Amino acid sequence: MKIIIGEGSCGIAAGAAKVHAAISALINDSDSFSIGSTGCIGMCFLEPIVEIRNNGKVLRRLVKVTEKDAPNICKSVRENNFSLVDYLTIKPEDEEFLTKQTRIALRHCGIVDPESIEDYINIDGYQALKKVLKTMSPEQVIEQVKISGLAGRGGAGFPTWFKWNAARQSQGKNKYLICNADEGDPGAFMDRAVIESDPHSLIEGMLIGAYAIGAKKMIVYVRAEYPLAIKHLEKAIEQAKANNYLGENILGTSFSCDMLIKAGAGAFVCGEETALIESLEGKRGMPRLKPPFPAQKGYLDSPSNINNVETFANISWIINNGGEAFAAMGTENSKGTKVFALTGKVVKGGLVEIPMGKTLREVIFDIGGGIKGGKKFKAVQMGGPSGGCIPESLLDTIIDYKALGATGAIMGSGGMVVMDETTCMVGMAKFFLDFTASESCGKCVHCRIGTKRLQEILTRIVNGEGRDGDIELLEELCYAIKDGALCGLGQTAPNPVLTTIKYFRDEYEEHIKNKKCPAGECAALIKYSILPDKCKGCTLCAKKCPVKAIDGQVKLPHVIDVKKCIKCGLCYSICRFGAIIKE
Amino acid sequence: MQDNYTDNTDYSSVEEIILENGSNKTNLITILQRVQSDYGYLPNDIIYYTANRLGISPADIIGVATFYSQFRLKPIGKYLIMSCQGTACHVNSSETVLKSISDYLGIEDGETTDDGLFTLQKVACLGCCSLAPVIMINGEAYGNLTAEKAVAILRELKEKEV
Numbered sequence: 001m002k003i004i005i006g007e008g009s010c011g012i013a014a015g016a017a018k019v020h021a022a023i024s025a026l027i028n029d030s031d032s033f034s035i036g037s038t039g040c041i042g043m044c045f046l047e048p049i050v051e052i053r054n055n056g057k058v059l060r061r062l063v064k065v066t067e068k069d070a071p072n073i074c075k076s077v078r079e080n081n082f083s084l085v086d087y088l089t090i091k092p093e094d095e096e097f098l099t100k101q102t103r104i105a106l107r108h109c110g111i112v113d114p115e116s117i118e119d120y121i122n123i124d125g126y127q128a129l130k131k132v133l134k135t136m137s138p139e140q141v142i143e144q145v146k147i148s149g150l151a152g153r154g155g156a157g158f159p160t161w162f163k164w165n166a167a168r169q170s171q172g173k174n175k176y177l178i179c180n181a182d183e184g185d186p187g188a189f190m191d192r193a194v195i196e197s198d199p200h201s202l203i204e205g206m207l208i209g210a211y212a213i214g215a216k217k218m219i220v221y222v223r224a225e226y227p228l229a230i231k232h233l234e235k236a237i238e239q240a241k242a243n244n245y246l247g248e249n250i251l252g253t254s255f256s257c258d259m260l261i262k263a264g265a266g267a268f269v270c271g272e273e274t275a276l277i278e279s280l281e282g283k284r285g286m287p288r289l290k291p292p293f294p295a296q297k298g299y300l301d302s303p304s305n306i307n308n309v310e311t312f313a314n315i316s317w318i319i320n321n322g323g324e325a326f327a328a329m330g331t332e333n334s335k336g337t338k339v340f341a342l343t344g345k346v347v348k349g350g351l352v353e354i355p356m357g358k359t360l361r362e363v364i365f366d367i368g369g370g371i372k373g374g375k376k377f378k379a380v381q382m383g384g385p386s387g388g389c390i391p392e393s394l395l396d397t398i399i400d401y402k403a404l405g406a407t408g409a410i411m412g413s414g415g416m417v418v419m420d421e422t423t424c425m426v427g428m429a430k431f432f433l434d435f436t437a438s439e440s441c442g443k444c445v446h447c448r449i450g451t452k453r454l455q456e457i458l459t460r461i462v463n464g465e466g467r468d469g470d471i472e473l474l475e476e477l478c479y480a481i482k483d484g485a486l487c488g489l490g491q492t493a494p495n496p497v498l499t500t501i502k503y504f505r506d507e508y509e510e511h512i513k514n515k516k517c518p519a520g521e522c523a524a525l526i527k528y529s530i531l532p533d534k535c536k537g538c539t540l541c542a543k544k545c546p547v548k549a550i551d552g553q554v555k556l557p558h559v560i561d562v563k564k565c566i567k568c569g570l571c572y573s574i575c576r577f578g579a580i581i582k583e
Numbered sequence: 584m585q586d587n588y589t590d591n592t593d594y595s596s597v598e599e600i601i602l603e604n605g606s607n608k609t610n611l612i613t614i615l616q617r618v619q620s621d622y623g624y625l626p627n628d629i630i631y632y633t634a635n636r637l638g639i640s641p642a643d644i645i646g647v648a649t650f651y652s653q654f655r656l657k658p659i660g661k662y663l664i665m666s667c668q669g670t671a672c673h674v675n676s677s678e679t680v681l682k683s684i685s686d687y688l689g690i691e692d693g694e695t696t697d698d699g700l701f702t703l704q705k706v707a708c709l710g711c712c713s714l715a716p717v718i719m720i721n722g723e724a725y726g727n728l729t730a731e732k733a734v735a736i737l738r739e740l741k742e743k744e745v
Contacts, residue, residue: 010714024666183710186668187670188712188713212701262613265612265616265651265652266653267651269651281609345675351665351712403618417671417674431670435668544731546730566730569679570730
């Protein structure tokens with residue numbers, strides 16, 4: 001038997017490494033079981049997760065494990081008596097979070113040990129590469145990808161085969177295949193999970209792509225903020241080289257290919273492919289004019305092809321199972337599955353992979369378990385700073401490039417942030433504009449100055465200084481930025497503003513006309529005070545106030561000093577007598 | 584700001600980094616990342632030295648260093664507090680957490696306390712969205728924070744130092 005700990009970044013942040021150490025310390029030489037790790041199991045809301053496995057089969061999945069549980073876990077395995085860990089065992093309704101998914105890109109995540117190439121090979125790893133190199137021509141590979149209908153999972157949804165074909169056709173001796181792993185959308189972590197948990201899948205997918213376009217060099221551009229992903233990928237590259245899956249004459253064929261990692265340095269705009277190329281060349285990541293497209297003139301002026309991590313993670317599955325099997329899933333114009341990072345005010349947050357065509361409601365309510373704390377659903381944000389907020393009335397929209405685009409949001413790379421009634425939608429638009437205004441590279445006037453002006457107008461609205469005509473001004477500015485910006489960042493930056501105005505115009509009006517924030521979130525528009533007749537003088541709020549803004553004597557009504565108050569709402573949430581009110 | 588690198592600084596470690604990565608300017612970002620991990624920031628004379636070695640102008644390096652959020656031109660404190668401002672953290676009140684830290688330490692984003700203990704930095708997303716709101720101190724993540732919990736963590740670190 002084996003005790004396996006889920007040690008993705010989320011798991012480690014929740015304490016998985018400590019649990020690992022605690023269990024490890026209790027294992028004796030006489031024990032017949034061992035300990036191991038796997039990557040992200042995807043159920044972030046239950047981390048840290050520990051599995052007891054026998055011959056690869058999960059006997060028990062234990063959740064929210066702490067170091068204190070280590071003795072019980074070891075004892076239960078030693079005595080083969082799992083009733084000792086009944087209290088930690090996952091509930092059937094939480095297990096549904098996984099069973100309701102269809103995992104293709106994530107098929108090995110949380111199953112294999114990401115640091116073991118043997119694990120990967122044992123579950124058919126590198127079989128697709130073998131098949132491609134020994135039995136298929138590059139054109140046949142591209143044909144299979146075309147049949148599969150796979151579209152770029154980074155957000156834009158451009159057909160993968162088309163890009164590969166263009167790079168294949170392009171003349172040039174040194175072609176490059178590049179993987180965009182600079183997951184910049186704040187609130188998304190799909191790519192990180194794939195690299196951390198299943199790095200060989202990325203390598204295999206990229207090798208097949210390199211063979212198809214005729215590249216001899218592969219580069220992975222990965223966020224520097226993902227140290228664990230970089231570490232696992234580095235190790236996987238070493239292992240792949242040692243096993244002749246990378247390097248010269250791969251698997252005894254004439255195909256040779258190298259791979260290197262370049263760490264990004266923190267710039268959202270580098271998700272745009274020409275900006276990414278500039279960054280790879282050691283420069284400021286400012287987008288280039290297109291054409292020429294990267295397929296003609298990319299990295300170091302050579303033909304280059306750039307795809308996203310999740311796109312590559314699907315490739316070996318497509319080769320093994322055939323393009324038709326992939327195309328059998330999904331809708332008319334969106335094939336296969338998509339991974340989402342479900343977060344925000346949802347009960348069960350984590351990684352969700354489902355076939356295209358499911359509705360947003362199914363993802364958020366059936367799989368995600370609905371809204372935390374029994375609150376009301378308000379909107380779901382998709383596509384991050386380039387996307388938009390989708391309201392409750394459109395919850396039955398299906399997950400499909402076209403259908404989501406019609407709402408004003410986008411499929412995006414997979415960020416899905418759920419918001420409840422306490423999230424202010426004007427505040428949300430401001431949040432994204434704060435982000436894009438600081439991430440604009442500055443090349444185009446419309447983007448550089450336009451996003452700044454949008455940010456200023458939104459700031460004055462949430463501060464209660466909004467003016468008549470501000471909504472119209474925002475709209476006019478949004479369309480001007482969309483028309484005038486060169487790259488995707490600028491062209492999509494107005495989306496969060498436009499979608500919130502479209503679906504939550506009343507909230508904007510309430511802020512501007514009545515100086516009120518209906519969600520009770522905008523600090524400048526709310527005020528906390530204590531009702532003297534309800535306050536029992538228990539002193540709890542005064543003790544807990546982080547800025548000592550509450551004063552009063554024991555058993556006498558307390559008072560909030562509005563000048564000191566930072567409006568954190570802590571007193572409001574802890575008062576047991578309902579004596580604190582928010583207006 | 585000095586306008587050139589001086590001879591009395593020891594450049595052996597940056598030289599080693601440059602030799603390891605190659606003095607090609609396409610490797611500039613990788614070189615700067617290594618320099619920052621060795622020195623904690625990008626010292627001015629190292630920038631001038633690197634510019635000379637790579638055959639580019641110091642302004643090119645400053646341009647790159649200020650473009651990317653990862654690079655720092657000033658030394659950091661003993662504890663680097665990264666406060667996540669990702670979307671999931673935002674909807675879970677990360678701003679309140681940030682403000683409580685900022686008020687408690689008396690520093691704003693990008694600043695270091697006078698005692699050299701703490702540097703506060705806003706970051707776009709730490710990627711542990713299910714633990715939102717999150718801060719990371721010297722690589723260790725603290726999740727599900729409130730203003731109160733965040734201050735308690737800092738107080739504990741501070742007490743350890745006296």
